[in-house]
Amino acid sequence: MQNETAYKTYRIPSNVYLWEGVVNVPKLLFDPMKHPDWIPPQTAEWHANLELETGGYKYPWNSVFDEPRAEVIFADKIAACFKESTRILDVGCGHGEFTKTFSQKAKEVVGIDVNEGYIASAKAGTGNVTFLVVDADKPLPFPDDSFDVVYAKKGPWLFHKGIEEGHRVIKPGGMALGLYHCGTDGGLRSLFPGLYYPLPDNYLDGIKAKFERQLSESNLEKIELQIFEEVEYLSRPVDVLIKKCFGQKEALKKIVWQECLKNVEEIFLRHTTPRGLKVVNYHALMIGIAR
Numbered sequence: 001m002q003n004e005t006a007y008k009t010y011r012i013p014s015n016v017y018l019w020e021g022v023v024n025v026p027k028l029l030f031d032p033m034k035h036p037d038w039i040p041p042q043t044a045e046w047h048a049n050l051e052l053e054t055g056g057y058k059y060p061w062n063s064v065f066d067e068p069r070a071e072v073i074f075a076d077k078i079a080a081c082f083k084e085s086t087r088i089l090d091v092g093c094g095h096g097e098f099t100k101t102f103s104q105k106a107k108e109v110v111g112i113d114v115n116e117g118y119i120a121s122a123k124a125g126t127g128n129v130t131f132l133v134v135d136a137d138k139p140l141p142f143p144d145d146s147f148d149v150v151y152a153k154k155g156p157w158l159f160h161k162g163i164e165e166g167h168r169v170i171k172p173g174g175m176a177l178g179l180y181h182c183g184t185d186g187g188l189r190s191l192f193p194g195l196y197y198p199l200p201d202n203y204l205d206g207i208k209a210k211f212e213r214q215l216s217e218s219n220l221e222k223i224e225l226q227i228f229e230e231v232e233y234l235s236r237p238v239d240v241l242i243k244k245c246f247g248q249k250e251a252l253k254k255i256v257w258q259e260c261l262k263n264v265e266e267i268f269l270r271h272t273t274p275r276g277l278k279v280v281n282y283h284a285l286m287i288g289i290a291r
C-alpha cells in the first residue's frame with residue numbers, strides 16, 4: 001500500500017493531512033491508478049464500464065452543489081442565442097440528457113456520440129431530438145452550414161487548428177461553445193494523498209493558457225474564455241472513492257474500498273460540513289462566432 005519510492009516521489013503540500021502518532025510522515029492512501037487493472041478514464045473500455053454501471057455517461061456519486069452549477073451556466077450561454085429556427089449540434093452528447101433540455105427551445109437538436117451504448121440510452125423519449133452514432137474524428141454526415149450552434153460539453157472540440165468539420169457544418173455567424181471539466185481540488189487532493197495527487201504549481205494559469213491558445217487557433221471570432229469554479233459537496237465518505245473509481249471494474253473497486261474506506265471515513269468525518277465534504281471543480285468555457 002505504501003512504499004519508500006511512492007513516498008519519495010510524492011510532493012507533500014504544506015497543508016497535507018498528517019496521521020496521528022507519525023510525526024511529519026503523511027500516510028499515502030492506496031493508489032488505484034498504480035494497480036494493473038486500472039483503466040485510463042475516457043477510453044472505450046472505461047466508457048463501456050460506466051455505461052454498465054450507470055446506464056449512460058452519469059456520475060455515480062452522491063453530491064449537492066452551490067448554484068449555479070457549471071452546466072447551468074453553459075446551458076444559459078447556449079440558450080442565449082436561440083431563435084425558433086435554431087438548429088443545434090451536440091458533439092459527444094453521451095446519453096443525451098443535457099441535449100434533450102433544448103428540444104422545446106430550438107427547431108432541431110442533433111446529438112452525436114461514438115459510443116453506441118450511450119446513443120441507445122439517449123434515443124428513449126427523444127421528441128424533436130435526433131441521436132446518431134458518429135465518430136467526430138471523421139467527416140460528419142451533415143451538409144455544409146447545417147447548424148446555428150455547435151457545442152461540446154466535455155466532448156470533442158471541432159474547432160482545433162487543422163480540423164475543418166466544425167467550420168464546415170456551422171453556419172457563418174453561428175456560435176461554437178465548449179465546456180471542459182479541468183479537475184477537482186478545493187482541499188480534496190491534500191486530504192487524501194495517494195488517492196489524489198496535488199495539482200502542479202500555477203495549474204490554473206496553465207489551463208488558461210492552453211484554452212486561450214486553443215481559441216486563438218480556432219479561426220473563430222469574438223472569442224471568449226472563462227475559467228471558473230463550481231462548488232460541490234460529496235455526501236458520504238464512499239463518494240470520495242466512487243468519484244475516483246467510476247468507470248473501473250467492480251473487482252478493482254472492491255480492492256480500493258478494502259484498502260481505503262476506513263481511512264477515508266476518518267478523514268471525511270473530520271472535515272465534512274453540514275452539506276457534505278466541500279470540493280471545487282474547475283471548468284473552462286469557450287465561446288466563439290464562426291466566420
Ligand SMILES: C[S@@+](CC[C@H](N)C(=O)[O-])C[C@H]1O[C@@H](n2cnc3c(N)ncnc32)[C@H](O)[C@@H]1O
Pocket residue numbers: 047057091092093094095098112113114115118134135136137152153154155156
Ligand atoms: C466526458 S463525456 C461527456 C458526455 C456528455 N457530453 C456529458 O457532458 O455528460 C465525453 C463524450 O464524448 C464522446 N466522444 C469521445 N470521442 C468521440 C468522438 N471521436 N466522436 C464522438 N464522440 C466522442 C464519448 O463517448 C463521451 O460520451
